[in-house]
Amino acid sequence: MRRICVDMDEVMADTLSEHIRRYNQTFDEEVTTEDLAGKGLWEITPLDRQAQLRAFLDAEDFFEDLPLIPDAQAVLKDLSDRFEIFIATQAMAVPNSLGPKYRWLQRHFPFIPPTHYVFCGNKSILRADYLIDDQPRNLMRFDGQGLLYTAPHNVAATGFVRVNNWREVAEYFAAVPGEAEESA
Amino acid sequence: MRRICVDMDEVMADTLSEHIRRYNQTFDEEVTTEDLAGKGLWEITPLDRQAQLRAFLDAEDFFEDLPLIPDAQAVLKDLSDRFEIFIATQAMAVPNSLGPKYRWLQRHFPFIPPTHYVFCGNKSILRADYLIDDQPRNLMRFDGQGLLYTAPHNVAATGFVRVNNWREVAEYFAAVPGEAEESA
Numbered sequence: 001m002r003r004i005c006v007d008m009d010e011v012m013a014d015t016l017s018e019h020i021r022r023y024n025q026t027f028d029e030e031v032t033t034e035d036l037a038g039k040g041l042w043e044i045t046p047l048d049r050q051a052q053l054r055a056f057l058d059a060e061d062f063f064e065d066l067p068l069i070p071d072a073q074a075v076l077k078d079l080s081d082r083f084e085i086f087i088a089t090q091a092m093a094v095p096n097s098l099g100p101k102y103r104w105l106q107r108h109f110p111f112i113p114p115t116h117y118v119f120c121g122n123k124s125i126l127r128a129d130y131l132i133d134d135q136p137r138n139l140m141r142f143d144g145q146g147l148l149y150t151a152p153h154n155v156a157a158t159g160f161v162r163v164n165n166w167r168e169v170a171e172y173f174a175a176v177p178g179e180a181e182e183s184a
Numbered sequence: 185m186r187r188i189c190v191d192m193d194e195v196m197a198d199t200l201s202e203h204i205r206r207y208n209q210t211f212d213e214e215v216t217t218e219d220l221a222g223k224g225l226w227e228i229t230p231l232d233r234q235a236q237l238r239a240f241l242d243a244e245d246f247f248e249d250l251p252l253i254p255d256a257q258a259v260l261k262d263l264s265d266r267f268e269i270f271i272a273t274q275a276m277a278v279p280n281s282l283g284p285k286y287r288w289l290q291r292h293f294p295f296i297p298p299t300h301y302v303f304c305g306n307k308s309i310l311r312a313d314y315l316i317d318d319q320p321r322n323l324m325r326f327d328g329q330g331l332l333y334t335a336p337h338n339v340a341a342t343g344f345v346r347v348n349n350w351r352e353v354a355e356y357f358a359a360v361p362g363e364a365e366e367s368a
Contacts, residue, residue: 093299103279114276
């Protein structure tokens with residue numbers, strides 16, 4: 001079977017909306033994802049609030065109850081019949097996220113076994129045919145075919161195969177054979 | 185740079201001795217590693233104690249303070265000058281080990297950045313030139329050159345390049361160029 005690696009944050013889990021929610025609550029602001037076109041939350045946050053922005057991520061409960069990206073469950077469930085699915089997330093940058101991410105995956109994606117979770121940093125370590133990720137630098141390090149999953153921070157990135165939502169992911173793979181061609 | 189993946193349990197960390205210590209303490213036994221030639225602790229444990237054997241691993245503190253395998257630090261420090269080192273451990277089978285393993289690596293191997301930790305299950309996901317591991321099944325799934333690190337349970341395994349200790353690992357890689365040959 002061909003193998004697809006799937007990033008978590010901004011692809012399966014709506015990390016950004018939770019980050020913005022905590023930011024707005026703490027600083028009495030009204031930032032929306034529309035304010036972020038082409039930028040990360042970091043880039044529009046004043047310098048004296050950056051430490052707090054990081055602290056939100058380090059909180060024990062931040063990654064515990066993130067909302068789902070629409071259609072991620074249904075499309076991955078379908079794809080798992082034809083492809084080998086691995087979840088590959090840069091969890092090492094936020095060690096407090098390790099346990100919460102594990103539990104979140106078990107709760108929302110019970111059809112993907114924990115043997116297929118990869119908590120990593122540098123994604124050049126992944127051996128797979130496809131990687132769906134919102135970070136251009138992860139796709140550039142990846143050895144297979146990358147798919148850039150649209151997020152506010154990457155709307156200006158070019159040179160990638162782009163998918164704007166999970167329905168487009170489903171369409172992309174509908175045209176791809178599930179069986180791997182063995183290379184000699 | 186060529187890339188080496190290194191397993192943790194039984195290769196960097198002496199997980200087995202801690203497992204035996206808790207077993208002996210709980211059941212008032214005197215099992216030693218010598219009793220295990222060719223077998224895992226699971227295989228010599230009576231059925232009615234298997235649940236407890238598993239519970240030892242699930243304890244919050246089990247992976248927190250494991251002893252080091254001799255020479256692992258010094259040899260990996262040397263190798264990290266010539267090779268790209270990733271740590272690849274099957275942490276997903278024991279989710280309580282995720283945090284403790286992260287902290288253990290930071291404490292004992294500060295020269296390996298967390299970006300190069302890989303907490304995974306199925307090791308076929310690793311893209312690397314070498315994998316040092318005590319589990320034959322991990323080496324069989326791996327796409328590069330495997331090195332079987334000797335542990336009591338694998339002494340009878342054949343068909344692998346075997347290293348008996350970290351001095352032998354150093355000798356093996358002394359004969360290997362550090363720069364990767366780019367394949368076309």
